Amino acid sequence: MKKRTLAALCISLAAAGLAGCGGGGSSEAPKADGGQTQAEDKGEAKEDGGKLIIYSPLTESMIDSMLSMFEEDTGIDAECLAMGTGDALKRIQTEADNPQADILWSGTIGTVKNQSEYFADYTCVNEDAFYDEYKNVEGNLTRFDTVPSVIMVNTELIGDIEINGYEDLLNPELKGKIAFADPAASSSSFEHLVNMLYAMGEGNPENGWEYVRQFCQQLDGKLLGGSSAVYKGVADGEYTVGLTFEQGSAQYVGAGAPVKTIYMEEGVIFRGDGAYIIKGCPNEKNAQIFLDWLTSQEVQEYMNNTQYRRTIRKDVPSGDVMVSMEDIHVIEDDETDTAEHKAEWLEQFKDIFTE
Template sequence: MKKLIRITLMSLIIVALAACSTDSKGDDDSDVVVVYTPHPSETVNLLVEEFQSTTGITAQIVAAGTGELLNRIAAESENPLADVMWGGGAESLASFNDYFQAYKPTGLDQVSSQFYDANNLWTGESPLPMVIMYNKNLVAEEDVPKSWADVLDPKFKGQIAMADPGSSGSAYTILVTMITAHGGDTDAGWQFATDFYKNLDGKIQSSSGNVYVGVADGEYAIGLTLEKEAIRYVQAGADVGIVYPEDGTSAVPDAVAIIKDAKNLTNAQKFVEFATSKATQELMVAELGRRPVRNDVEIDESLPPLESIKLVDYDFDWAANHKPEIVQRWQQIVIEN
């Protein structure tokens, strides 16, 4: 059945890509597009295969953490080596807006304005609620944390998986979300961040992928991660559960953007069209269980409606415009504790 669904979706993707404007400046004879992405291999393999088969364009993938890739884009700005940044929290991409160029994909009228840049420098792919994932074999039912505050319980010291906010876009979003839920950019908010770090007992993961894998494998009792990754383990029947913190979480989208002065601009535009098309969004829901950013695509029935999840008043501008200072302050907490 899934194969039939994918064949149908592929035909719709071809139609969507045909609508992409071809009057752009770029190498129209190019048959490649260079894509930087922090997406996990399951997402990359599925969608790159679809993109290549529907366009005939070869997507050359460079995979790494969001922070590393964005810094690389900045360092290469005089001679860009990539065409597209695909994935990573939107506020992380927004903090590097100077290195992207505007492109308005078709169908943007089906996307809420909170999920794309006002100047079309990036477009969201999927809202990403941040969750607490726990291993049912290591956490008794009565001990399951219900909030970010519960994660500070001493019984979880050294048993929490969390990636480095300086290199992981999702970890950065989680840090800002927790701070926001407990006072914002105030002494109280940063004290919460300090207390949280102390409960990590010095253990910080090198990548966001290590978080959900570590919890699923029983290396850690709980982990702070993205819904889209944790839910796959739940749907597969693993001994894990997820919690939407009752003190509020966030649902910042991951995003896709064209790098300024991209050498394969036409193909970069086709990639953005592909990533944001209705057909690709439906494919991500069907195959990956991800939330669509488009209003004309239904979510997977196993996910709670976004409206039912308590969200903090996430200050996107603060998170995007002050990322270096926020990361530096976090790093200072790490050094001092």
């Protein structure tokens, strides 16, 4: 494995067993064929560009295992600075005149779309294999997986309280026992806010704010700083339930931790998650190769089955610990409307939470 530097900000799962369940470095790297990853350009890319620099909110175990595969498969050196999506977007904006990174790896479309001017157009070679709803129709927003919002439950703490959806979180016995991150800092929490508004508003987000007000009272003044604090807090027994994204819960389920994943009966939004080439980046060719590699069938199968990231390819089935989409009450929002209202909704949430 080539040496890489992970920034001190890297999200840590802390539990050694979970790093292993995420795939670790022991799994054999899948070899994507040349047609899917533009292997014929690899030599030219190494000459034209240097080390690929990536910003990412993904877990340390996923970053480490998958970048080692990428380096082995392509011969391209890569370095990741791990940080929250919001922090990464602020950094990309600040560096716009002189980009210091090549890729933002992960960040839901709803979070990134209203800052898409900072990303370069590129259509990866695997688009034909994607479900239609996850194709890059914008030109610069490549999806690599889809991320449903879920509720994570600690089975040792929940007792006889039944959790099937959002309404059940209003149980008085759960006050102060719900993990939720600041949606201004966590893309997964913002997506949960959107999911709440649409699900509890029965399709009209304006009708969902009364539920948000009641939910905020249940938080009892506790708002966490990032996505990892939610799923780690539930798994460690600090909180009984948490509002997170599928991978955050599924990785612990896969490791045999005393947790379970609940797909809200009121409805679940599946949000495309993307990998984005930063406009004017130093290593654009290598960045394109990374997107082709990441969306190839072999890599998607590995990611889906060991990292618990749900694929957007039609030829890769769901992983064992993930419920089939056919068995989930799937709802949709208006992505464009969500992007346009993001700042307003964050401010409204802040006002409600601080009342």
